[in-house]
Amino acid sequence: MEAGKGGYPAVGDTTERKDGIGTVPSDSPPMTIPCPLNLLALREAYRGRTTTPLAVVEGILETMRDHPDDGVFIHRVSDAALLAAGEQATRAWMRGEARPLTGVPFAVKDNIDVAGCPTTAACPAFTYQPDTSARSVQSLLELGALFVGKTNLDQFATGLVGLRTPYPAPRNPFDERYLPGGSSSGSAVAVARGWVSFAIGTDTAGSGRVPAAFNHIVGLKPTRGRVSTHGVVPACRQLDCVSVFALTVEDAEEIVDSITGVDPRDASSQPVDLLPAVGREAPRIAIPLEAQRRFTDDDSRVCFDRAWAECERLGFTVQAIDIGVALEMGRMLYEGPWVAQRLEATARLLEEHPEAFEPSILTILQGARKHTALAAYMAETERIVRRRQFEEVLRPFDALLVPSTPGVFQCEAVHAEPFEINAWLGTYTNFVNLLDLAGLAIPSGFGGDGLPRGVTLLGERGSDHRLARMGAMLHRRLAHHLGATAWPLPPDLSSLLAGDESVEARGFVDLVVVGAHLPGMPLEHELTTLGARFLGYTRTAACYRLFALPSTPPRPGLVRVEAGQAGFGIEVGVWRVTPEALGRFTQGIPSPLALGWVLLEDGSSRFGFLAEPWGIARALDVSAFGGWRAYARSRSTV
Numbered sequence: 001m002e003a004g005k006g007g008y009p010a011v012g013d014t015t016e017r018k019d020g021i022g023t024v025p026s027d028s029p030p031m032t033i034p035c036p037l038n039l040l041a042l043r044e045a046y047r048g049r050t051t052t053p054l055a056v057v058e059g060i061l062e063t064m065r066d067h068p069d070d071g072v073f074i075h076r077v078s079d080a081a082l083l084a085a086g087e088q089a090t091r092a093w094m095r096g097e098a099r100p101l102t103g104v105p106f107a108v109k110d111n112i113d114v115a116g117c118p119t120t121a122a123c124p125a126f127t128y129q130p131d132t133s134a135r136s137v138q139s140l141l142e143l144g145a146l147f148v149g150k151t152n153l154d155q156f157a158t159g160l161v162g163l164r165t166p167y168p169a170p171r172n173p174f175d176e177r178y179l180p181g182g183s184s185s186g187s188a189v190a191v192a193r194g195w196v197s198f199a200i201g202t203d204t205a206g207s208g209r210v211p212a213a214f215n216h217i218v219g220l221k222p223t224r225g226r227v228s229t230h231g232v233v234p235a236c237r238q239l240d241c242v243s244v245f246a247l248t249v250e251d252a253e254e255i256v257d258s259i260t261g262v263d264p265r266d267a268s269s270q271p272v273d274l275l276p277a278v279g280r281e282a283p284r285i286a287i288p289l290e291a292q293r294r295f296t297d298d299d300s301r302v303c304f305d306r307a308w309a310e311c312e313r314l315g316f317t318v319q320a321i322d323i324g325v326a327l328e329m330g331r332m333l334y335e336g337p338w339v340a341q342r343l344e345a346t347a348r349l350l351e352e353h354p355e356a357f358e359p360s361i362l363t364i365l366q367g368a369r370k371h372t373a374l375a376a377y378m379a380e381t382e383r384i385v386r387r388r389q390f391e392e393v394l395r396p397f398d399a400l401l402v403p404s405t406p407g408v409f410q411c412e413a414v415h416a417e418p419f420e421i422n423a424w425l426g427t428y429t430n431f432v433n434l435l436d437l438a439g440l441a442i443p444s445g446f447g448g449d450g451l452p453r454g455v456t457l458l459g460e461r462g463s464d465h466r467l468a469r470m471g472a473m474l475h476r477r478l479a480h481h482l483g484a485t486a487w488p489l490p491p492d493l494s495s496l497l498a499g500d501e502s503v504e505a506r507g508f509v510d511l512v513v514v515g516a517h518l519p520g521m522p523l524e525h526e527l528t529t530l531g532a533r534f535l536g537y538t539r540t541a542a543c544y545r546l547f548a549l550p551s552t553p554p555r556p557g558l559v560r561v562e563a564g565q566a567g568f569g570i571e572v573g574v575w576r577v578t579p580e581a582l583g584r585f586t587q588g589i590p591s592p593l594a595l596g597w598v599l600l601e602d603g604s605s606r607f608g609f610l611a612e613p614w615g616i617a618r619a620l621d622v623s624a625f626g627g628w629r630a631y632a633r634s635r636s637t638v
Contacts, residue, residue: 033059036487037197038247039104039254040536043519046093046103047528053093053103053146057086060105060148060195067193071168072186074110075117076149085146092144096528100258100520100629102144107190107199108137110150111157112242113231121233122155122165125356126349134231135266136200136242136259139633143258143520148196151186155358156346157202157235158365159183160210160425161414164358169411172214173484174451177410181211181425184245188215191245192483198246198255204235205333206429208243209441213404213454217483218475219441220244220252220468223461224433225270227256228263236341237268239433247482248490249442249472254537256464257571257626261633274626275462276542276569276601283398283470285311285457286321294427296407299447304403307444307455310477311401316470323400325390329383330430334423336379337371338434339364360418387435394460399467402428404441404454432458440467442475465539465569465626469601509582510535511575512598512608514546515556515628518573522553526588530581535574539627541599543567547611547619548631549592556628557593557611557619569601571627572608582607591615 034051035041045051061079077085089103108114111121113130114137120127133141141147154164162185163169170180170189180189184201188211191199201208203221212219220243227242234240242259246252263269287293287308295301311318333339342365349356350365357365394400405425414421432439437458444455457467457474479489511532516523519534527534540558544567548554561567577585586595592615598608625631 032062033194036247036482036485036490037105037194038482038487038490039197039251040248040490042104042197043534046098047534052086053089054083054086056103056105057082057146063193064195069168070189070193071152071165071170072189072193072195073107073149074120074122074152074167074186077147082146082148089144089146096525098520099142099144100518101140102520103146104144104198105146105148105196106140107148107151107187107196109153109157109184109187109199109201111153111202111233111235112137112200114147114150117150119150119233121157121345122153122167122358123349123356124166125353126346130231132231134242135228135261135263137231139259139261140200140255148190151184151190151199153185153187154183154207155361156233156342157183157204157207158342158361160206160422160429161409161418162211163411163414164360166358174216177412178451179214179409179411179414181214181405183207184211184243188212188217188219188245191215191217191247192485194483194485194487198244198251201243201245202232202235203241203243203439204239204433206426206432208241208245209404209429209439209454209456210425212245212441213443214408214452215483216443216452216454216479218246218249218252218443218471220246220249220256220464221432221439221441222256222260222464223272223438224436225268226260226272226464228259228261228266228269230263230265230269234341234344236338237344238341239338240268241433247487249440249468249475250536252440253465253468257630258633260630271624273462273624274464275460275466276567282315282317284317284319284396285470286319286394286397286400288323288402289320292323292327293403294406295403296409296424297447299449299451300403300405300407300453303444303447303453304455307401307474307478310474314473314477318401319397321393321397321400323390323393323402325386325393326431326435327427329386329390329434330426330428332379332382333426333430333434334364337376338379340368340371340376343368383434390435391460398459399463399470400458402456402458404428404444404456408447408449408451408453428456436461438462438464438467440471442471443479445478508576509579510606511577511582512572512600512606513575514558514570514572514609515632517575517609518629526585527575527577530577530585532575532577532581535576537571537573539569539571539601541567541601541603542569543599544570545621545623546570546625546628546631547616548622549611549615550618554620555593556609557616558598558609559611559613559616560599568623568626570623571629572598572600574606
């Protein structure tokens with residue numbers, strides 16, 4: 001076998017070459033599914049009744065039958081139960097009772113509890129039956145999401161390769177000879193295949209980003225503390241995050257926003273002050289110094305350079321910086337005492353039944369016993385110092401752009417060198433949670449070998465929405481299609497909201513709504529009955545505050561702040577309506593609400609809901625929630 005850089009096997013030709021961003025596996029287009037599964041397309045199809053949740057479920061089941069041995073699911077909801085759920089969701093849409101995620105299929109990594117479904121963490125001897133769902137899963141179910149099954153993983157979420165499982169390992173949809181990535185392997189492949197709209201995973205050392213790169217999808221690892229880890233089998237409790245895999249950045253962001261909330265049952269859960277997204281001024285992007293760009297094959301280098309070049313074409317300012325502090329911190333993750341935290345969930349089973357563990361996991365856990373409490377205290381002190389050092393390094397920039405992985409690897413190479421290759425894969429991921437960063441992984445195109453690569457935008461604590469705005473633009477420069485399907489990547493919302501004449505020429509108006517008229521909210525029907533079409537979610541410029549007006553039930557009031565005052569970027573939704581429909585709609589707007597021009601984060605202005613300043617005198621300021629949906633969820637879970 002020909003050797004590649006670093007002594008690892010070189011990748012070979014696997015699929016037909018189209019261009020740097022357009023390769024699609026020949027067996028991948030899920031033509032039996034009636035529409036793309038990204039949220040915007042799915043909701044539009046349901047609202048327009050061009051398809052139904054039941055038809056989508058039927059299509060998913062048929063495509064799954066074409067890949068019965070892909071190793072994606074450890075437990076899957078039965079066909080009969082899925083069809084029944086699809087039928088129930090269809091009735092909800094027909095009756096106008098759909099919630100924000102009604103009929104949207106999703107999967108859950110099998111180290112996260114779903115009531116009534118076994119949790120194995122890919123270790124049959126560990127299996128237990130939870131009575132309640134993890135907080136994140138329960139939030140999704142309450143929003144109407146359609147649970148499909150529990151997905152495969154590297155045992156106890158320990159690994160980045162996706163092969164450390166006693167079950168058949170998930171197959172990379174682009175070439176089964178190559179890694180699917182881990183540990184959230186099944187979650188990523190399920191999304192890439194087009195079997196679910198999104199999947200929940202976890203990310204301790206890169207498990208939510210490496211599989212995204214190898215499967216040509218989006219992986220969002222939010223700021224730690226935003227999403228509860230209650231109901232998650234701990235890998236390293238100090239660092240664990242719930243992450244989201246999706247087909248678009250907007251979808252991943254919406255799902256994370258949907259499961260955000262403080263949970264007293266989770267010691268790491270806490271309010272997170274989200275930074276406003278970058279406005280008109282050109283974002284500043286850092287990249288590693290040339291000597292710190294580590295690649296194991298030339299195609300991976302080319303894909304990173306392509307992403308870098310597209311950042312510059314977008315008008316971003318790009319500068320190389322020294323990230324040595326971060327790289328050194330990453331090496332400490334498995335060499336230091338944090339690995340001992342993996343014994344929290346496994347110590348008893350390790351003592352009584354060591355044969356239950358996958359060999360690589362057994363080696364790691366047995367080695368974890370050597371660490372002392374003194375070493376843990378010393379390492380934590382060093383982590384805090386390095387985190388502060390890196391905060392200073394990153395302070396002048398909006399994000400750091402890194403390769404999601406240094407390269408791609410064949411499965412047989414990992415069997416020969418399980419620890420060395422796993423360490424390589426974590427080069428740009430292991431340090432992220434240790435340094436308390438947010439991360440967004442997006443595709444960076446395909447190499448000449450036909451295999452996808454990825455890049456990750458990293459930012460300071462609370463930069464989740466900022467990364468999403470930049471990532472959504474960059475994603476559309478680097479990809480043409482969704483995952484491993486032939487579905488085209490939809491345009492981003494900012495292009496739908498662009499101030500060209502075509503919208504007005506076609507006789508429509510875009511209306512910005514803040515709360516009760518969002519999809520799934522109580523007053524959505526006031527717009528749908530007028531024939532309005534929902535375009536999607538975006539955010540205002542960071543010059544607004546959101547208030548809960550003193551009414552029963554509380555209503556949202558959006559107020560623009562004076563120059564020099566602290567403001568927020570607030571989540572809003574955008575509907576497209578005819579002028580006639582808008583005229584009828586405005587007749588029912590109660591005081592102190594009014595319609596005016598709302599400045600969006602992309603610099604454009606759109607007609608939308610505002611509140612008159614006098615109306616907020618006794619109102620509660622809820623701006624820190626970032627939007628009305630997050631505030632409403634907090635009230636329902638108090």
